[in-house]
Amino acid sequence: MKNITTFSELVNHLAEQGMRKNVAVVWAADESTQHAVAQAITDGFITATFVGCEKQLREQAFLLPLLDHITFVDAPTPDDAAAIAVGLVREKKADILMKGLINTDNLLRAILNKETGILPRGNVLTHITAADIPTYDRLLLFTDPAVIPFPTHEQRIKQVEYLATMCRKMGIDEPRIALNHCSEKANEKHFPYTVGYQQIIGMAHEGAFGRCIVDGPLDVKTSCCAASLRTKGIDSPIEGQANAIVFPNIEAGNAFYKTITLFAGAQTAGLLQGPTAPVVVSSRSDSTQSKYYSLAVAAMCS
Amino acid sequence: MKNITTFSELVNHLAEQGMRKNVAVVWAADESTQHAVAQAITDGFITATFVGCEKQLREQAFLLPLLDHITFVDAPTPDDAAAIAVGLVREKKADILMKGLINTDNLLRAILNKETGILPRGNVLTHITAADIPTYDRLLLFTDPAVIPFPTHEQRIKQVEYLATMCRKMGIDEPRIALNHCSEKANEKHFPYTVGYQQIIGMAHEGAFGRCIVDGPLDVKTSCCAASLRTKGIDSPIEGQANAIVFPNIEAGNAFYKTITLFAGAQTAGLLQGPTAPVVVSSRSDSTQSKYYSLAVAAMCS
Numbered sequence: 001m002k003n004i005t006t007f008s009e010l011v012n013h014l015a016e017q018g019m020r021k022n023v024a025v026v027w028a029a030d031e032s033t034q035h036a037v038a039q040a041i042t043d044g045f046i047t048a049t050f051v052g053c054e055k056q057l058r059e060q061a062f063l064l065p066l067l068d069h070i071t072f073v074d075a076p077t078p079d080d081a082a083a084i085a086v087g088l089v090r091e092k093k094a095d096i097l098m099k100g101l102i103n104t105d106n107l108l109r110a111i112l113n114k115e116t117g118i119l120p121r122g123n124v125l126t127h128i129t130a131a132d133i134p135t136y137d138r139l140l141l142f143t144d145p146a147v148i149p150f151p152t153h154e155q156r157i158k159q160v161e162y163l164a165t166m167c168r169k170m171g172i173d174e175p176r177i178a179l180n181h182c183s184e185k186a187n188e189k190h191f192p193y194t195v196g197y198q199q200i201i202g203m204a205h206e207g208a209f210g211r212c213i214v215d216g217p218l219d220v221k222t223s224c225c226a227a228s229l230r231t232k233g234i235d236s237p238i239e240g241q242a243n244a245i246v247f248p249n250i251e252a253g254n255a256f257y258k259t260i261t262l263f264a265g266a267q268t269a270g271l272l273q274g275p276t277a278p279v280v281v282s283s284r285s286d287s288t289q290s291k292y293y294s295l296a297v298a299a300m301c302s
Numbered sequence: 303m304k305n306i307t308t309f310s311e312l313v314n315h316l317a318e319q320g321m322r323k324n325v326a327v328v329w330a331a332d333e334s335t336q337h338a339v340a341q342a343i344t345d346g347f348i349t350a351t352f353v354g355c356e357k358q359l360r361e362q363a364f365l366l367p368l369l370d371h372i373t374f375v376d377a378p379t380p381d382d383a384a385a386i387a388v389g390l391v392r393e394k395k396a397d398i399l400m401k402g403l404i405n406t407d408n409l410l411r412a413i414l415n416k417e418t419g420i421l422p423r424g425n426v427l428t429h430i431t432a433a434d435i436p437t438y439d440r441l442l443l444f445t446d447p448a449v450i451p452f453p454t455h456e457q458r459i460k461q462v463e464y465l466a467t468m469c470r471k472m473g474i475d476e477p478r479i480a481l482n483h484c485s486e487k488a489n490e491k492h493f494p495y496t497v498g499y500q501q502i503i504g505m506a507h508e509g510a511f512g513r514c515i516v517d518g519p520l521d522v523k524t525s526c527c528a529a530s531l532r533t534k535g536i537d538s539p540i541e542g543q544a545n546a547i548v549f550p551n552i553e554a555g556n557a558f559y560k561t562i563t564l565f566a567g568a569q570t571a572g573l574l575q576g577p578t579a580p581v582v583v584s585s586r587s588d589s590t591q592s593k594y595y596s597l598a599v600a601a602m603c604s
Binding site: 181219248263264284 | 435447448452482493521523526534550554555565566586
């Protein structure tokens with residue numbers, strides 16, 4: 001696979017592949033979800049199963065030319081739509097799950113349902129964002145800006161595993177994953193999780209995450225800037241070229257997310273990982289473009 | 303005072319004022335400290351007392367034309383220089399303290415010394431950064447990316463107090479201070495400090511911090527972007543125009559700091575607040591320009 005460094009390249013790659021993944025969309029009553037799905041169908045990498053809202057969707061002129069790639073499934077309420085869409089994923093009739101106009105908590109309840117849900121035992125539900133930052137020379141994945149407040153050591157191991165897998169599916173043969181911290185020294189007293197970092201690095205050496213390079217603690221700058229690494233006199237196999245960052249907590253992950261989008265012109269795509277299929281859970285405030293890119297990343301990673 | 307929105311305007315304002323503050327520089331053996339001080343002298347807002355390194359400094363050609371504004375004080379070692387420079391601040395012979403080539407911990411020991419130090423009882427030592435972000439329409443101050451790992455409620459109150467005072471000294475009559483969190487809802491269970499935010503906002507209403515607006519929890523985007531605030535349907539008296547942000551912990555503060563400098567082209571100036579004079583403690587990896595701007599912010603705030 002050729003090297004994908006931007007969302008445009010990602011979308012072009014998907015179009016060239018000519019393979020469509022099926023997304024089950026839960027209660028697509030909002031136009032930005034409808035437009036994002038329509039664009040992904042038009043660009044050739046998605047077919048959609050809209051669960052609920054059929055009447056409303058059939059009235060949208062921009063969907064009419066795409067009906068060959070659309071299926072409708074009836075659902076009386078958003079909660080019913082969530083249960084049905086999750087069922088489609090469980091029966092492998094859908095490759096991707098997408099949230100429309102439904103409360104995230106309600107969708108999560110359907111995903112996490114012990115009898116009928118799609119989170120395998122031992123998996124962890126976590127949020128991964130892929131970012132296309134104009135001032136960085138590659139796509140940057142990071143976790144977790146939105147779901148797990150303070151990941152435990154075991155949850156962090158899963159986060160590294162998901163990032164390594166996602167990066168490889170996106171064409172990075174040997175992903176470089178930075179374990180983030182405000183300094184480059186492990187500190188047992190104030191930041192006990194940084195001691196856990198050493199163990200995760202050891203696991204990576206032993207091949208626990210497949211082919212990848214894991215290092216840390218590193219801050220954002222020493223993770224993504226070779227010059228900063230040299231100035232600080234630090235040796236890291238990531239060499240300032242991180243493909244992914246694991247943040248220690250949701251406050252740091254969220255500050256990073258909001259800062260690159262607000263001040264650095266980044267485009268982002270967000271996914272839940274852990275369930276048997278990637279879940280697109282953009283919030284109302286996300287742009288249509290962000291939802292569209294989320295579908296593209298999900299199509300690469302499903 | 304006119305509205306200062308960039309570091310250039312800040313420096314111009316200082317030059318127009320024509321008032322010099324005296325900085326005591328501890329062991330200025332590194333060229334970037336020397337150049338930053340020389341530039342601030344040239345631009346008319348600083349006189350320098352170099353403590354230690356006289357012989358080496360007298361050999362620097364670029365300092366020769368500035369000797370009218372330079373005093374030398376002898377010191378055999380960096381630690382002695384720290385103690386002497388702190389003494390100059392205590393005796394009000396220096397308005398600003400600046401770190402040269404000395405370990406930060408060693409300088410802090412001199413500052414924190416109970417007999418001879420300069421941190422009044424009841425004050426808190428915390429790091430405040432001022433940032434000039436090209437994509438933001440004003441200077442943005444924030445705390446704490448470097449010193450206090452997990453501020454207590456009492457420490458956070460002091461941080462708000464210091465930010466309010468610094469902003470006003472920098473010409474903002476009614477500073478808008480955002481208490482940062484990853485969401486806009488206080489959450490007692492996972493994020494107990496967000497409950498403390500409500501109390502700090504109450505204190506601000508009662509005038510505890512002088513004239514200012516304090517609000518939160520707000521994320522980086524709803525703090526600094528009116529459109530994001532509207533999209534989310536949130537009412538905040540900060541109106542997406544924060545002058546300052548208090549981050550909940552060092553991980554979030556540091557991620558913000560590193561991200562704006564690496565990906566958003568921000569210039570930064572860093573200061574310790576709490577001691578009787580501002581302390582410029584740039585690290586080796588900071589640029590000469592960053593040290594120069596730190597002196598400018600310190601000159602405004604001392």
